[in-house]
Amino acid sequence: MTQEILTYFQNKKYFRDRIEHIEEIPPRRARYSIEDPNLPAALSDYLDKNNIKLYTHQYKTLQSVRSGENVCITTPTSSGKTLSFTLPVLEDLTLNENDTALYLYPTKALANDQLKSILKVDEECELEINPAKYDGDTPKSERPKIKQTSRLILTNPYELHLILPWHKQWERFFRNLKYIIIDEAHQYRGVFGSNMALLIRRLKRICKFYGSDPQFIVSTATLANPQEFSEKLTGLNFKIIDENGAPSGRKYFIFYNPYKVASKNPSIHTDTQKLFKTYIENDMQTICFEISRKMAEVVALRSKKELQNTNLKLANQITAYRAGYTVDERKKIEDDLKNGKIRGIVTTNALELGINIGSLDSVMIAGYPGTLISTWQQAGRAGRKNQESIITLLAFQNPLDQYFMKHPKVFFNKTHEHAIIDLNNREILRGHLKCAAYENPIRYDEIENFGFDDEGVVFDEISDLEMEGILKYTHDVWKYDDEKLLKQDKTPNFEVNLSDVRSEPYKVFNGHQFLEEMSEKQAFREAHENAVLIHNGDTYLVREMDIANKRIYVKKVDLDYYTQALKEIDVKIVREEKNQKFNDITLSYGKLNVKEKYDRFNTIHYSKISSSKKLNLPPLNFKTQGFWFTIPYDIKEELKHEMGNTNIKFNDMFMGAMQGVVNIMLSVSPFHVMCDTYDLGGVTKNMHESTLNATIFIYDAFEDGVGLTKKAFKLFKDIIKMSYEMIHDCECSDGCPACIYTSQQQTDDKNLNKKATEFILKRLYEITKDA
Structure with missing residues (x-):
């Protein structure tokens, strides 16, 4: 089947001309453990009955957990x-x-799916x-019984965050807690990861x-830094x-x-629909x-319509799947997909995580998902x-794709990425210290358990909260x-x-209807x-932004234009912590003060700016x-x-060239x-004012930062190399969305100049590669 479709693509000019590369990934044979797992009779019988043999990594995990690691x-x-x-x-x-x-999952849907498997074994x-x-969907009538009798509970971080203040109701469960499982842990990175790490420390308290003193089992997609990541997430050794002892079939990875x-x-959307329909029609x-x-x-609807005249049965076997569907709707779709009743499904990343939907013949990824981890997670849905x-993998017209x-x-x-968790964000720490003190008074000897590189920072934040009257020091x-x-x-x-x-957060309302945060x-x-x-595909016009009460009021209107806010950015260097010299280029890292001022917005109609207004x-x-x-200065x-x-005035050209460098580096x-x-x-x-030179700044877009640019600082040469190759390989003449133009950054791009940007990046690359 796969060979026939590959041959069809090679013979069909439309597809052949758009295929950039086909990578053949060889199959992998299963490697089973030959050791007897010596499980209790009931579990051993279950494995035998379901013809389950343990892969080498499954047996190794069993032994490691048994030994208390x-x-x-x-x-x-x-x-x-x-x-x-x-x-x-x-x-x-x-x-x-x-x-x-306790099993922790990043989404309710994943917890629902895993519960089915565990209930079957039980x-x-x-x-x-x-x-x-146990989550927000659990009926109130069932909650007391779960707290009293359940010995294995599945939930998500958001629910755990709300459970901890009521820990006395969970005394039986917490007193006997032996294992904490964090599944799909690679989802906890950046801001979410930093919050999760402090939530785990509150749970440990x-x-x-x-x-x-529970054991932790962390399950994650392949990472470049699993040791560092799991230890930062939990504060423990791992x-x-x-x-990997599991088998997989031969895969053909097409770059389209x-x-x-x-x-x-x-249009990527037109070609996505063409390919989707082609795969389904070829069984x-x-x-x-x-x-x-x-x-x-849209893709699911258009595909169904196209097939209704030629193959009604197949048209009825296509569906969409996304967040927002009811639990029953999602469950039916998952079951129908697993049973083969559905032949084609179009989804968001809602099905990227480990929900069991069986094994598929083909995976399409419309646009690079942002990380290699997500790409391989999605790709892994086929070919077990x-x-x-x-x-x-279909490419958007953006630089990275x-x-x-x-x-x-x-x-x-490329090896898989590093998952970044930064424990030194004081703003995040401050919130969790308030939560921790509310859950249980904080003792002085607990301060080191909050994981900061400098314990003095934790004490400083506690002192500030005490000065503000939020925390009270009493009885040590x-x-x-x-x-x-009482005042809150x-x-x-x-x-x-x-x-x-x-x-x-800001809350968005359409009349009395709450839309989103x-x-x-x-x-x-x-x-x-x-x-x-734009919300769920509908367009709304913002009528009022109430900053004091953090509320936004909108009106649903059919519009054929969109808006883009533009900002002025001012940055001041607070403290340089590291620097590196590449001949005359000085690369520095440290603390910054950033002021972003959204001062106007453009109205864009059919890709052209129709008006510009002040904010x-x-x-x-x-x-x-x-x-x-x-x-x-020499460059x-x-x-x-x-x-x-x-x-063109040279100063305008030079600033446009530097802006092009920033746009590419941010991509x-x-x-x-x-x-x-x-x-x-x-x-x-x-x-x-501080460098007395033309300077480019890249910064974490969060209060206190979360360690992203700290990692990027170390990989500066790789980033410059990739940036230069990206603009050098782009076949456009004056700049395009595949190189120097970007919709992500809200800055004025009127002076962008591809030739000047490429010249600067070429010189930066030549200087840094030899250093």
């Missing part, structure tokens, strides 16, 4: 990680009738563990209070299990570029990952065991001030947003007055981390000579440090 399993998707950590947990709970276990083996899911051929209206069960809910629905499969199309070896040879402990609590209408746990640094920065960027806000928003000021480097003079006489850096483009900010200064 904290274990981090870092193997590819579909390698049987769930059985790896569930088997030793069920063994212990079978042998020790009081022990309990029922067939008559273990009487009473596994249960509660366990210690009740006399338990045994790493990274060998809709923009390779000059055509009137190239390949296919999952297509889209970047947005709207496009998932000995089954051949095809993965198709187009770079991979031209440099497939970089993609396939800091406790949350009861009088302060919510506990500190409701003030801390695990997905953001600045905790209080967003961070302050996103609100200023996308939901200022007269902005066009009256207060500036966003924050302290952060970042790196900066100078452009030597500036060489550029002036290189460009010769033009009608490239997420590949190296595993983050979203919006997690970083950048600005150029023709003559900065």
Whole structure:
């Protein structure tokens, strides 16, 4: 089947002309353990009955957990990680009738799916563990019984964050807690990861209070730094299990570029639909990952319509799948997909995680998902065991997608990214210290357990909270001030947003209907007055932005234009902590003060700016981390000579060239440090007051920073190399969205100049590569 479709693509000019590369990934044979696992009779019989033999990494995990070690399993998707950590947990709970276990999943859907598997084992083996899911969807009538009888509970970080203040109701569970499992742990990175790390430390405090000291089992996709990551996440030492004994079939990985051929209206969405339909018509069960809910629905709907006239049965076997569907709807789709009743499904990353949907013939990924981890997680949905499969990565017309199309070896040879967790964000620490004190008074000897490089920072934050009257020092402990609590209408746990640094979100309303929440920065960027806000594929016009009460009021309107806010950025160097010299280039890293002022917005109609209006928003000021480097005077003079006489003022050209460098670096850096483009900010200064030179700044776009640019500082040479290759390989003449133009950064791009940008990047590359 796979060979026939590959031959069809090679013979069909439309597809052949757009295929940049096909990588053949050889099959991998299963490696089973030959050791007897010596499991309790009920579990042993279950494995025999279901014809399950343990892979080498599953047996190794079993032995490591039995010996009392904290274990981090870092193997590819579909390698049987769930059985790896569930088997030793069920063994212990079978042998020790009081022990309990807590499973943490990043999403409710994943917890629902895993619960089904555990319930099946519990029922067939008559273990009487009473596994249960506990989250916001759990009926109130069932909650008391779960707290009293369940020995294995599945939940998510958001629910745990709200459970901890009520730990006395969970005394039985916490007193006997033997295992904490953190599944799909690679999701906890950046701001979410830093919050999760402090949430885990709060959980450990509660366990210690009740006399338990649980083992941790962390399960994650393949990472470059599993040891560092798991230790920062939990504050404990870990045994790493990274060998993979699971089999997989031969895979053909296609790089497909809709923009390779000059055509009137190239479109990734049109080509996604063509390929999706082609795979399904050739009897390949296919999952297509889209970047947005709207496009998932659109591609599924258009594919169904096209097939209704030619193959009605097949048309009825296509569906979309995304967040927002009811639990029953999602469950039916998952079951139908697993049973083969659905032949084609278009989804967001909602099905990227380990929900069991069986094995597929084809995976389509419409646009690079942002990280190699996500790409391989999605690709791993096809071709389990000995089954051949095809993965198709379609490129958007943005710099990183187009770079991979031209440099497939970089993609396939690149080790997986580092997952960054920074424990030194004082703003995040402050929120969790308030929560911890509210849950249980903080003792002085607990300060080191909060994981900061400098324990003095923790003490300083506690002292500040005491000075502000939030914490009260009494009987040798800091406790949350009861009088302060009475003045508030919510506990500190409701003030801390695990997905953001600045905790209080803006709420968006259409009349009395609540639509969504967003961070302050996103609100200023996308939901200022007269902005066009897109929600679930519908367009809304922002009527009012109430900054004092953090509320946004919108009206649903059909619009054929969109808006883009523009900002001015000012940056001051607070403290240089590291520096490195590359001949005349000085690269530095340290603390920065950033002021972002959204001062106007453009209305864009059919890709053209139709109007530009002023905004009256207060500036966003924050302290952060970042790196900066100078452009030597010699390069500036060489550029002036290189460009010769033009009608463009040289200073405008030079600033446009520097802005092009920033745009490309902001596109490239997420590949190296595993983050979203919006997690970083950048600005150029023709003559900065501290460096007395032309300077480019790249910074973490969060209060106090989360360690992203700290990692990027170390990889500066790699980032410059990739940036130069990206612009050098782009076939456009004057700059395009595949090189220097970007929709991510809200800065004025009117002076962008491809030739000047390429010249600067070439010189930077030549200087740094020889250093």
